[in-house]
Amino acid sequence: MKFKSVFDIIGPVMIGPSSSHTAGAARIGRVARTLFGREPKWVTVHLYGSFAKTYKGHGTDVAIVGGVLDFETWDTRISTSLDLAKEKGIKVQFEEEDAHTDHPNTARVRIGDEDGDLELVGISIGGGKAEITELNGFELRLSGNHPAILVMHNDRFGSIASVTQTLAKHEINIGHMEVSRKEMGKEALMVIEVDQNVSDDLLRELESCDHILQVAKVVD
Amino acid sequence: MKILFRNVAELVERCESEGVSISELMIRQEMAVRERSREEVFGQMEENLKVMENAVEEGLQGVKSHSGLTGGDAVLIQNYMKNHTPLSGNLLMDAVSKAVATNEVNAAMGTICATPTAGSAGCVPGTLFAVKNQLNPTREQMVRYLFTSGAFGFVVANNASISGAAGGCQAEVGSAAGMAAAAIVEMAGGTPAQSAEAMAITLKNMLGLVCDPVAGLVEVPCVKRNAMGASNAVVAADMALAGVTSRIPCDEVIDAMYKIGQTMPVALRETAQGGLAATPTGRELEAKVYGINLKSE
Numbered sequence: 001m002k003f004k005s006v007f008d009i010i011g012p013v014m015i016g017p018s019s020s021h022t023a024g025a026a027r028i029g030r031v032a033r034t035l036f037g038r039e040p041k042w043v044t045v046h047l048y049g050s051f052a053k054t055y056k057g058h059g060t061d062v063a064i065v066g067g068v069l070d071f072e073t074w075d076t077r078i079s080t081s082l083d084l085a086k087e088k089g090i091k092v093q094f095e096e097e098d099a100h101t102d103h104p105n106t107a108r109v110r111i112g113d114e115d116g117d118l119e120l121v122g123i124s125i126g127g128g129k130a131e132i133t134e135l136n137g138f139e140l141r142l143s144g145n146h147p148a149i150l151v152m153h154n155d156r157f158g159s160i161a162s163v164t165q166t167l168a169k170h171e172i173n174i175g176h177m178e179v180s181r182k183e184m185g186k187e188a189l190m191v192i193e194v195d196q197n198v199s200d201d202l203l204r205e206l207e208s209c210d211h212i213l214q215v216a217k218v219v220d
Numbered sequence: 221m222k223i224l225f226r227n228v229a230e231l232v233e234r235c236e237s238e239g240v241s242i243s244e245l246m247i248r249q250e251m252a253v254r255e256r257s258r259e260e261v262f263g264q265m266e267e268n269l270k271v272m273e274n275a276v277e278e279g280l281q282g283v284k285s286h287s288g289l290t291g292g293d294a295v296l297i298q299n300y301m302k303n304h305t306p307l308s309g310n311l312l313m314d315a316v317s318k319a320v321a322t323n324e325v326n327a328a329m330g331t332i333c334a335t336p337t338a339g340s341a342g343c344v345p346g347t348l349f350a351v352k353n354q355l356n357p358t359r360e361q362m363v364r365y366l367f368t369s370g371a372f373g374f375v376v377a378n379n380a381s382i383s384g385a386a387g388g389c390q391a392e393v394g395s396a397a398g399m400a401a402a403a404i405v406e407m408a409g410g411t412p413a414q415s416a417e418a419m420a421i422t423l424k425n426m427l428g429l430v431c432d433p434v435a436g437l438v439e440v441p442c443v444k445r446n447a448m449g450a451s452n453a454v455v456a457a458d459m460a461l462a463g464v465t466s467r468i469p470c471d472e473v474i475d476a477m478y479k480i481g482q483t484m485p486v487a488l489r490e491t492a493q494g495g496l497a498a499t500p501t502g503r504e505l506e507a508k509v510y511g512i513n514l515k516s517e
Binding site for chain 1: 223226246249250253254255261264265267268271285287325326327328329330331332333334335336337338339341344366367369370371373374377378381382383384385386391399433435436437438439486489490491492493509510
């Protein structure tokens with residue numbers, strides 16, 4: 001079940017005009033921001049399918065950038081996000097892509113600064129709900145049925161144990177877990193699907209574990 | 221996961237066996253799934269109700285979208301109602317004006333509550349604030365209206381789709397209208413089974429509706445589709461309360477909607493490539509909105 005809460009249906013409270021193309025898009029941008037952990041210097045967005053065809057009318061561009069600026073779906077600053085980004089000196093670029101994707105509302109968001117960058121692919125599945133399907137080249141195979149946590153970490157011994165120990169301490173059971181890395185000793189990713197709800201406090205606690213770079217909840 | 225119902229049949233069955241309303245079952249499921257208290261769940265929904273109230277109020281004062289394509293129709297309808305007796309009845313036109321008000325605010329990038337989406341945000345509040353004048357519900361009953369709507373939307377979202385890009389307008393306004401119809405029935409004192417019939421009757425009459433927004437904007441024809449969604453909901457609710465049933469069960473109607481959506485051409489699924497978007501006037505409006513010279517294309 002992709003939609004678990006009644007507030008996925010009656011909600012979100014948001015700035016118009018489109019839940020999938022505005023609110024869902026803002027949420028994709030905000031996951032990128034949360035995972036990146038700071039305000040980026042540049043944002044490049046590739047839009048596919050219906051996103052590519054109708055993004056201007058729906059404000060998908062302002063929504064994604066609003067999300068990257070850490071705005072919630074109901075934040076009225078979303079409508080002026082492109083101007084706000086300009087004022088902050090953030091370079092914003094949009095590319096319309098013709099390539100066929102599995103989902104009609106797909107965006108590839110790349111953000112970065114002099115210290116690093118991040119790339120993710122998000123899909124907006126309707127009613128303001130979004131899913132992340134790819135992160136930094138790692139394909140995410142999330143069932144969408146359970147809360148999921150993404151943990152970017154340094155590929156060092158003990159980092160996985162510290163995360164799982166913290167989850168165990170809070171009596172949170174792991175239903176599915178994947179660990180991947182591109183190169184030994186470099187950046188790696190944990191994708192963890194759990195059975196219980198994950199609080200923001202717990203996310204912060206995970207972030208303070210050794211060798212952990214960023215933590216974000218992508219499905220709730 | 222403590223899911224209490226996966227489809228409409230289970231929803232109705234469970235309500236009947238436990239002797240509770242649909243809104244009550246939805247509240248209980250939300251409490252279980254989110255591990256939250258009744259007060260928290262109820263409180264959050266009341267906040268959404270306030271957002272809807274404000275949006276209707278704002279729209280009835282008159283708004284205009286940035287493109288200039290929509291806005292002001294809610295005011296026209298309300299004025300008409302003051303000076304005439306609408307042929308379709310006061311309640312129906314009131315629902316229509318309030319649905320339009322909500323979507324005009326949405327198109328003007330105002331604050332709304334998606335029900336289940338932003339493009340279809342008018343049907344549920346439009347009908348609620350119109351029916352309210354006749355049924356005089358308590359505040360609690362008004363919040364419950366949203367839980368009942370949510371229960372049916374929950375089933376559609378998980379078994380079919382509520383996305384115009386995936387399933388066309390039938391998935392958005394169709395779902396929204398069906399949700400509203402079911403909620404009207406509960407507020408009017410109908411049974412859970414009658415709510416399901418109202419949902420089925422409404423959605424049946426929205427099947428095949430394509431998503432063809434002019435210039436890709438959630439304006440034309442979205443605002444007026446919400447008007448018709450709201451009227452469809454009120455009429456279907458009355459039919460269900462009268463005892464009329466759908467020959468095709470609600471879950472099968474939802475499934476048919478899903479399959480129709482899957483076979484719908486991409487041009488008619490929120491890409492602004494077909495339908496009304498591709499009419500000469502649709503293209504002309506698009507060119508005007510984006511400042512494109514049609515001849516140079």
